Amino acid sequence: MNTISKADMKTLFFVAIIALLAPFILNPFPTDSGLAQFNAGYPDLMQRFAIYGILAIGFNILFGLTGYLSFGHAAFLGVGSYSAVWMFKLLSMNIIPALILSVIVAGLFSLLIGFISLRRSGIYFSILTLAFAQMSFALAYSVLTPLTNGETGLQITLNDPRILAAENVSGNLPVTTLFGLEMRDTWAMQVGAWDFQFNIGYYICAIFLLLAFYLSIRIFRSPFGMMLRAVKTNQNRLNYTGINTRPYTLAAFVISGMYAGLAGGLMASMDPLAGAERMQWTASGEIVLMTILGGTGTLLGPVMGAGFIKYFENIFSKINDTVLHGWFSWMPDGLENIIVWVLHLFTGKGWHLTLGIMFMLIVIFLPGGLMEGMSRIGNWWKRRKGDDDAESKSTTTAAE
Amino acid sequence: MDAILLQILNGLDKGSAYALIALGLTLIFGTLGVVNFAHGALFMLGAFCAVSLQKLVAVSKITIDPSQVDFLGNPLKVKTPYVIEWFGPKIGNAIIDWNVPLAIIIAIPVMLLIGYVMERGLIKHFYKRPHADQILVTFGLAIVIQELVKANFGANPIPTPAPDQFVGSFNVGALIGLDASYPYWRLIYFAFSALIISSVFAFLRFTTFGMVVRAGMADRETVGLLGINIDRRFTIMFGIAAAVAGLAGVMYTPINSPNYHMGMDFLVLSFVVVVVGGMGSLPGAVSAGFLLGILESFASMNEVKGFFEMLYLPSIDQIIIYLVAIIVLLTRPRGLMGKAGVMEE
Numbered sequence: 196m197n198t199i200s201k202a203d204m205k206t207l208f209f210v211a212i213i214a215l216l217a218p219f220i221l222n223p224f225p226t227d228s229g230l231a232q233f234n235a236g237y238p239d240l241m242q243r244f245a246i247y248g249i250l251a252i253g254f255n256i257l258f259g260l261t262g263y264l265s266f267g268h269a270a271f272l273g274v275g276s277y278s279a280v281w282m283f284k285l286l287s288m289n290i291i292p293a294l295i296l297s298v299i300v301a302g303l304f305s306l307l308i309g310f311i312s313l314r315r316s317g318i319y320f321s322i323l324t325l326a327f328a329q330m331s332f333a334l335a336y337s338v339l340t341p342l343t344n345g346e347t348g349l350q351i352t353l354n355d356p357r358i359l360a361a362e363n364v365s366g367n368l369p370v371t372t373l374f375g376l377e378m379r380d381t382w383a384m385q386v387g388a389w390d391f392q393f394n395i396g397y398y399i400c401a402i403f404l405l406l407a408f409y410l411s412i413r414i415f416r417s418p419f420g421m422m423l424r425a426v427k428t429n430q431n432r433l434n435y436t437g438i439n440t441r442p443y444t445l446a447a448f449v450i451s452g453m454y455a456g457l458a459g460g461l462m463a464s465m466d467p468l469a470g471a472e473r474m475q476w477t478a479s480g481e482i483v484l485m486t487i488l489g490g491t492g493t494l495l496g497p498v499m500g501a502g503f504i505k506y507f508e509n510i511f512s513k514i515n516d517t518v519l520h521g522w523f524s525w526m527p528d529g530l531e532n533i534i535v536w537v538l539h540l541f542t543g544k545g546w547h548l549t550l551g552i553m554f555m556l557i558v559i560f561l562p563g564g565l566m567e568g569m570s571r572i573g574n575w576w577k578r579r580k581g582d583d584d585a586e587s588k589s590t591t592t593a594a595e
Numbered sequence: 596m597d598a599i600l601l602q603i604l605n606g607l608d609k610g611s612a613y614a615l616i617a618l619g620l621t622l623i624f625g626t627l628g629v630v631n632f633a634h635g636a637l638f639m640l641g642a643f644c645a646v647s648l649q650k651l652v653a654v655s656k657i658t659i660d661p662s663q664v665d666f667l668g669n670p671l672k673v674k675t676p677y678v679i680e681w682f683g684p685k686i687g688n689a690i691i692d693w694n695v696p697l698a699i700i701i702a703i704p705v706m707l708l709i710g711y712v713m714e715r716g717l718i719k720h721f722y723k724r725p726h727a728d729q730i731l732v733t734f735g736l737a738i739v740i741q742e743l744v745k746a747n748f749g750a751n752p753i754p755t756p757a758p759d760q761f762v763g764s765f766n767v768g769a770l771i772g773l774d775a776s777y778p779y780w781r782l783i784y785f786a787f788s789a790l791i792i793s794s795v796f797a798f799l800r801f802t803t804f805g806m807v808v809r810a811g812m813a814d815r816e817t818v819g820l821l822g823i824n825i826d827r828r829f830t831i832m833f834g835i836a837a838a839v840a841g842l843a844g845v846m847y848t849p850i851n852s853p854n855y856h857m858g859m860d861f862l863v864l865s866f867v868v869v870v871v872g873g874m875g876s877l878p879g880a881v882s883a884g885f886l887l888g889i890l891e892s893f894a895s896m897n898e899v900k901g902f903f904e905m906l907y908l909p910s911i912d913q914i915i916i917y918l919v920a921i922i923v924l925l926t927r928p929r930g931l932m933g934k935a936g937v938m939e940e
Contacts, residue, residue: 311921311925318630318874319870319928319929319930322866322867322870322924323920323921323924325863325867325917326916326918326920327917327921329863329917330917333913333917334913334914336913337913338913476863477859483731484731484734540742540746545746547738547741548738548739548742548746551736551737551738551739551742552735552739554732554738555717555732555735555739558728558731558732558735559720562724
């Protein structure tokens, strides 16, 4: 199993192309047009797409393959962020040591939590992970203030030691770099009315996303992945055949914890601060939602789910009343006000309502998530084409 | 001793809210096998029944009183709530004052109806779907309900005071020779929840309807084969569970002013309570609710905090519930009173 199959290679290639061209693809509307607010091609959001993609891919290795629903994954994200920021404070602003430390710490942390939690299964496992995550959140928020800086959040300051870094003479806060490449560096390209932004931080995240994706393909196709699927399908049978499933599930748990740690480290690398709210259960819930929304157990689904949620979170919450009035100004006043009043419920501060409704619709009608929706459309398309072919064939035979 | 008595009262008080929500969750899980993440939202809707009634009774008729003028010299507009105009000042003011207890009367049918509609309209289609789907769809519903309430009532907490008579506190300790006064309304909350819990248990234990429901919880198919429309009864049980959550919410409003996310805040803790009690066990849910409530309030005592400081340990009042949950789940795999094989797949 040293090679990667052609179909998987195609998927990987597809993701790579999308990631590479994201600044173009996500920026389809000219900057000064009314639709410009639907553009998602700005660095901050693209970075988040990639980071949450990594997070969801990692979560899917645990949940999608073994069926163990962890409700505490945000804890690993938070731990990763904290350790990365500590690296920035103590060592240097280079992101490589920070990322290494955050992956290691998150791995150790998940080893500990996984070792205890995996003694139970089903909802009991979920509640155990939730309990651990909430405990970490509460501790980070209050008791561990010297380590986490409590509710303010951990930030870099000017007089941190940073033993490997050169003397800071500028008097500004240092920025995160990769051997001199600044994460926030953005190169803007203007083509006509379009304004495309190429951000170093985003491309670093995208490279990690691709690595993560490749690794997850390998895990999915490996004997180890097969074993994890067997755990999901029938753990009892495995136990009866004399296989101890615990090492496998624990390995999956630790791997997905390390993915979350990497995501947390990247988050801190893009914006060097870490707060306790990253560990709260709502954050864990968001990861679960992303994965399920995209399609559990599929390769591409979690990434799509993450992108979907983050896109709507950012775009819908920006549409306020003024924007709405701008859109519908061509209507008669009364009608305009009514429509704006109705849409106001769903946009701006009310975008959660849209999110909730979309969730419900997707769960009700597309149990397999977005991936199932896509494959349904694909099938329907194929069938239609097939019908056309059959029809044309039959007509030709009739003509003959 | 006084402090301990106070903490027990505090714990019972916190525990009653947990126990009521956990009871409803377990009722739904035990009957329909559905994990209802929207239960916190039902609790919140109950609380907003009280808020709506408060707004409703405050609706006023504006009359212009020419004999008085305001500071601009215009005739003064006098607001009289309609209830006062209709029933006279005595009864009218009493209604305004007592709006929280009165809201119970409104909340019961409203919540039964909401529960019924929710079950028939949405949950019904999710019996056979995986638990993850149930969690996700009810979570989505909870978000929708929450946002609708936010759009209607705003994001800020809305104070809903208890009747004037119950505003003070009562020296409970005096009854047993101690000195510990405790707010009236919290005592009432505890008594009320004890009443609700015992009536739910009595309903299940002593009525024919309850007997059928219990039989259905044990073996749904057989009860159905005996020619009993068990689905209908389970739907009604869903309504009852919603009403229990709603009543818990109504009575909770004077303790903490309701806001739109109060349900979510309670939901996670209630789930921990349910699991600690054991999925599907009603006595387990109630006792775990009170147990965790009491433990939580003891952990926040200064003496306990001091003890932990002495040992150079962090204080545990923030995490005690989760800590207990972990310990219970590791030593008793199915919670305190859970049955084997439930939700373990």
